Amino acid sequence: MNATADIADAYSHCEAITRKQAANFFYGIRLLPRERRQAMCAAYAFARRVDDIGDGTLPCEEKLRLLDHQARALDAIASAGTYGAETLAAHPGRDEDARPGRDGGAGGTEGLVMVALADAQRRFALPIDALGELIEGVRMDISCVTYESFDDLLPYCRRVAGAIGRVCLAIFGLREPAGPDAARAQALADDLGVALQLTNILRDVREDANNGRVYLPAEDLRRFGVIAEDVVPTTSLQETADAVLGALERANAGANDGRGGDAQEIERLTALVRFEAERAAQWFDHGLQLAPLLDRRSAACVLAMAGIYRRLLGRIDAHPEEAVRRRMSLPAHEKAWVAARVMLGAGA
Numbered sequence: 001m002n003a004t005a006d007i008a009d010a011y012s013h014c015e016a017i018t019r020k021q022a023a024n025f026f027y028g029i030r031l032l033p034r035e036r037r038q039a040m041c042a043a044y045a046f047a048r049r050v051d052d053i054g055d056g057t058l059p060c061e062e063k064l065r066l067l068d069h070q071a072r073a074l075d076a077i078a079s080a081g082t083y084g085a086e087t088l089a090a091h092p093g094r095d096e097d098a099r100p101g102r103d104g105g106a107g108g109t110e111g112l113v114m115v116a117l118a119d120a121q122r123r124f125a126l127p128i129d130a131l132g133e134l135i136e137g138v139r140m141d142i143s144c145v146t147y148e149s150f151d152d153l154l155p156y157c158r159r160v161a162g163a164i165g166r167v168c169l170a171i172f173g174l175r176e177p178a179g180p181d182a183a184r185a186q187a188l189a190d191d192l193g194v195a196l197q198l199t200n201i202l203r204d205v206r207e208d209a210n211n212g213r214v215y216l217p218a219e220d221l222r223r224f225g226v227i228a229e230d231v232v233p234t235t236s237l238q239e240t241a242d243a244v245l246g247a248l249e250r251a252n253a254g255a256n257d258g259r260g261g262d263a264q265e266i267e268r269l270t271a272l273v274r275f276e277a278e279r280a281a282q283w284f285d286h287g288l289q290l291a292p293l294l295d296r297r298s299a300a301c302v303l304a305m306a307g308i309y310r311r312l313l314g315r316i317d318a319h320p321e322e323a324v325r326r327r328m329s330l331p332a333h334e335k336a337w338v339a340a341r342v343m344l345g346a347g348a
Contacts, residue, residue: 150279165192273316
């Protein structure tokens with residue numbers, strides 16, 4: 001078995017996953033030079049698998065077992081790169097039972113993802129501990145961790161998104177790698193990840209509530225009257241999710257046949273969405289200070305990815321009543337337009 005060919009196949013597999021599933025990110029990733037683009041796709045494919053485990057329909061115990069497997073795979077890469085092409089050749093199919101399918105179950109080709117990730121780690125010294133933080137964040141989802149305040153939510157955002165920002169930074173090129181801004185870039189990459197995750201949370205409020213999850217801080221939900229004062233997430237996350245879903249249903253009642261929903265509920269939810277959108281915008285304003293510290297193509301990648309999310313956030317802020325009705329997104333031509341403007345130097 002040819003090791004070089006194995007690695008090329010592994011990267012092709014990861015790029016196919018990224019192109020298909022990373023609807024917002026791939027517009028930026030494709031602007032990178034080939035080796036960096038491959039490494040980004042390897043990191044995304046691994047993160048996608050971890051997310052699929054958390055979002056799947058398997059029992060919690062099985063999800064945790066699969067996450068433990070992913071953590072051991074990362075340990076192998078960190079210690080000796082044992083998920084390289086040689087190991088795959090020596091143990092074909094050894095990880096087939098741990099690749100989650102669409103329901104979080106078995107099926108697929110985990111080995112290819114780990115081969116690509118191991119090679120990317122060798123080339124770019126990826127912070128494997130950051131990918132481990134992603135696993136810990138998904139464990140929080142499975143354990144139904146609740147968030148009373150934004151300070152409670154922030155560690156989760158840093159684990160599931162800020163950590164990925166630090167992985168991306170290892171792949172990107174800094175204008176001055178040994179300069180005084182290197183440490184600052186780490187913090188900014190983390191903050192930009194938080195901005196992206198806050199946007200995801202706003203985009204997915206209805207979907208999350210349907211799945212028994214609530215990420216918006218309970219103190220904010222109570223402040224805007226979306227849940228009652230006596231609804232406490234630490235007592236019952238499902239009760240909070242049901243309360244949020246009830247508010248969404250009342251706000252949207254009759255929307256499909258031309259009748260307006262509950263006007264007071266719409267007003268409360270609109271105020272909540274705009275409040276949370278303003279918070280996310282502040283994190284974007286800070287995190288995007290990363291771009292000038294990067295080389296030209298890395299900066300273009302960041303501005304394209306973040307620009308698409310920032311534009312989505314602006315749409316949510318401008319049409320909060322629509323945001324509580326459905327999962328908002330940008331059409332493909334608009335995402336391409338953002339990426340083109342970045343490449344032409346107009347910025348995002």
